[in-house]
Amino acid sequence: MEETRRLADRFDLIEPVGGGSMGTVWRARDDNLERTVAVKELLLPHGQGEEKSDEAKNRALREARIAARLVHPHAITVFGVIDEQDRPWIIMEYLPSTSLADKLREGPMEVDDVIRLAIQLCSALAAAHRAGIVHRDIKPGNVLLGEDDGTVKITDFGISRAMGDVQLTATGEISGTPAFLAPEVARGEDATFASDVFSLGATLYTALEGGTPYGTAENPIALLYRASSGEITPPTRSGILTPLLNRLLDVRPDSRPTMTETERELRALAAGEPTTLVAEEPPPKARKGMLIGVLAGFLVLAAVAAAVVVVLTRGDDGQTGAAPPPASQSQATTPTPSSEPAAPPPSPSSAPPSTPPPSTSSSAPPPPAQTPGQALSAYYALIPGNLQAGFATLTDNFKRTKNQSFERYSNFWKDYRGVAVSNIVESGNTVSATLTYSRAAGGTMTEKATFVMVQQDGRYLIDSQR
Secondary structure (H helix, E strand, C coil): CCCCEEECCCEEEEEEEEEECCEEEEEEEECCCCEEEEEEEECCCCCCCHHHHHHHHHHHHHHHHHHCCCCCCCECCEEEEEEECCEEEEEEECCCEEEHHHHHHHCCCCHHHHHHHHHHHHHHHHHHHHCCCCCCCCCHHHEEEECCCCCEEECCCCHHHHCCCCCCCCCCCCCCCHHHCCHHHHCCCCCCHHHHHHHHHHHHHHHHHCCCCCCCCCCHHHHHHHHHHCCCCCCCCCHHHHHHHHHHCCCCHHHCCCHHHHHHHHHHHHHCCCCCCCCCCCCHHHHHHHHHHCHHHHHHHHHHHHHCCCCCCCCCCCCCCCCCCCCCCCCCCCCCCCCCCCCCCCCCCCCCCCCCCCCCHHHCCCCCCCCHHHHHHHHHHCCCCCHHHHHHCECHHHHHHHCCCHHHHHHHHCCEEEEEEEEEEEECCEEEEEEEEEECCCCEEEEEEEEEEEEECCEEEEEEEC
16 A cells, blocks of 8 residues: 655655655546645755755745746646755656656657757757746656656756755855756856756767766766866757757857757757858867867866765756847747747856947937838848947836846847848837848848837837737
């Protein structure tokens, strides 16, 4: 007979269905709603004092509440969080499934199967990023494959950070799974949207190659050093995914595509259509120079290596910033992919929106336009020859919402020669249009977009885009 425990006088814990270093996942019954749920019992750090345990518990409660904002068909939904028996319990959607980590014990997957899996993951992660949520621990153990219809879902948003994972602290403590860490995170920087992209790339690499990008090492510290360098073993089984995979695993965070761009590229590959991202793998000498550039990170790690505590999470269960302005944050409940053009996403760790250099007579804002549509056309007429005036056409609210800096804006536009605007339709302050981007390297890309314009000081500015 199965052992049953009662939680919060509502949930009957029926049986454990997964677990690892962070806790145990139970199949449970919600008496109030008469449905099966998953309940994750989180383990707090032992032997590190009551204060540290309280901090971990509070972080877990906070991160779970943040994760509950995301409702998406390819993400495990968080229904609630309970503080009981002096530890947090997370109430989640129950999915009869196996983890990608378990599946890969049977061997690597075929490219087409990985593309189909990746599209589903990207759609959820892109929605999470648009909602301001960083996963922080994307890995095969957190990817669930449904037993009934093969649906792919990502789980454990933010929980690794809540429990102290994937973070180098002042005391030299780091935990998590080094094999899937972005180089900057392995060197002690905060996880960002870009580091999520790298971890996704590492997960797809593992599914294709049967091993992690950094290889293996018996000593976790050695693996951590390897992750810090970002030096990966080139993929050999990734086929048509190779150019995109190399971009996802770029050592430079700003050179990685956004999650939305990645989803768009994957869908194009699945449909046999031309892709828009071109692999920009640096030549050997350039890559060597980048590795020298992270030497300081190695020295920092070497200084704390003796104090580092690595807690491997074994067996855990499972925008655009420039071309038009970055896409407005969509609701986390929207599963459809964005159609925004390729550009670096606003990063949580980037500096606050910066003001471009003082404008000269050649970079003054454009004269007032009579209509919102004319203002939109005038904005794109500035690009890319007068970026200061273009940046001044974005509202402060827009820049603040997207953490958009002038540097990121300028970096994006280096790859384009201009934008043609057509099929403009106005509805009050809302403008829809067809945008055709001309790349500096040749070729074009077309998309349809909708903008909200606002009047400030007698002229229209761009406040959001969708």
